[in-house]
Amino acid sequence: MSDHYYDSADLKKFGEIGEEAPELAEAFFGWYGKVFEAGALTAREKALIALAVSHAVQCPYCIEAWSDGCLEKGADAEEMTEAVHVAAAIRGGASLVHGVQMRNHLKRLGM
C-alpha cells in the first residue's frame, strides 16, 4: 500500500471503476464526455469551469486532469489562475456569508 492516498498514476485506473458496474460506468463516462463538448459554452470555457470546480471540491486528480484540459483547449495560465480565484472566492464567500447565521444567533441571545 502506498504511503499516501493520492497518486497521480492512479488517475489512469479511473476506467477500472466500471469493472463491477459497467452499465453505470458507461452511462457516466458517456454523459461526462458530452458535457465537455462545445455547445452554448466553448470547450475552453467549460474546461476553465471544470478547473475552478476541481479546486472547489479539492480533487487532486481533477486539478491535474483539468490543468491539462485547459492548456489543451487553448487557455493560458492567467485565465486558469483567475478561474481558481473564482472558486476560492465562492468558497471563502460561502464561509463568510454564514456569518449571517452567527449574527442571527447573537441577536437572539443578546440583550
Next chain:
Amino acid sequence: MGKVLPTLQKRHDALASGAAQQTVLAQVPLVRSFPDSLAEVGLLPLTATGIEVLQINVGKKCNQTCHHCHVDAGPDRTEMMPDDVVDATLDVLASTDIPTLDITGGAPELHKRFDEMVIRARELDRKVMDRCNLTITQLPNYRYLPEFLAEHQVEVVASLPYFKEGQTDAQRGDGVFQQSIQALKDFNAAGYGDPASGLVLNLVTNPVGAFLPGDQEAMEVRWRRELRLRFGIEFNHLFTITNLPISRFLEYLRESGNLEAYMTRLVNAFNPTAAANVMCRNTLSVGWDGVLYDCDFNQMLELPVHPEAPQTIHDFHTELLEGREIAIGPHCFGCTAGAGSSCGGAVT
C-alpha cells in the same frame, strides 16, 4: 531583441546529431510502436500518394533561437543551400507540375537567392509559401519583404505562438512578441489578411510547453477576436501545430522530465484519420545540401527517403518518388495525435 541562445550545435550537445536524437527517442518506453499503430489501421507500410508540395529548407541560419525549434536554427548556424542545389530545385519545379513550393529554414529570407527563388517559382505559376518568423522583417535589410512578397503574391505562413507577450517571448525569445506584432501590422499594410486582396497571411501556433494544441477552429475564432481588439491585426487562418520531440524541443522535454509523459500523451492521442492524412504523403522535403526527405522533421533526424528512392534533388525522378515508402519513427506520433498536425495545421 534580448539574449540570443546558442544552438545545440554551438554548445556541442550530443542532440545536435540526428542519429543521437533517434537513439534517445528509441529508448522511450511506449505502450505501442508507431509501425504497430499504423498496422492496426491498415496503413503499414505508409506510402506517399504523390508530390503536391516541394518543401525546401534553404538553410539553418536564423535571427532567432526559439526554445522549441526542431531545426536547431540560430544566428550561429552557417548551413545554406548552395547554388547547385538551388538550381537543381528550380529545374525540378520547371520540369514537373508540382503545384506548390514551400520555402522554410531557419529564416529562409536570409538566403542570398531567396528573392530569385520566389520570382522564378512564381514565373512558373506555382504557389509559393514563405515560412516567416516575422521578426526578420524588422531587420534593416529585410524591411522590403512585406511589399516584395505581396508583389509576387506569396502566401505567408507566420509563426506566432500566442496573442500575449509572456507566452510568445517564453518560447521565441525576449522582445519577439512586440516585433512580431509590428511585422503583422506591416503585412496588413501591404494588403495581407484582407480577403479582397487575395494576399494570404496564415498564422502558426505551437503550444508553449509539453501539451497538445487546442481545437484549431475554436482557437482561430478567439485569435481573430483578440488580435483585432488588441492590435487591429487581421489574418486569414490559424494553424495549430504539435511540437515534435526533435532537437531543442527534445532537449526541453528531457531536461524538464517531460519526455516519457509527452510521448505517452502523443501515443494515447493516436488518430487513424490523422494518420491517413499526414503531410509526408504528399510532400517532398529538400535539405539545404540537396538530400531528399519525407518531411522537415525526418530531415532534422537525418532520416532520408527510402533507400530505393532517389536520394538527392540532383537525382529527382517523379515516378520513383511519388509512391515511395515513407521513413517512420516514434516522432511520427506527433503528426498523428489528436486532430493531427502538419505544416498546414490540423489534418482532420
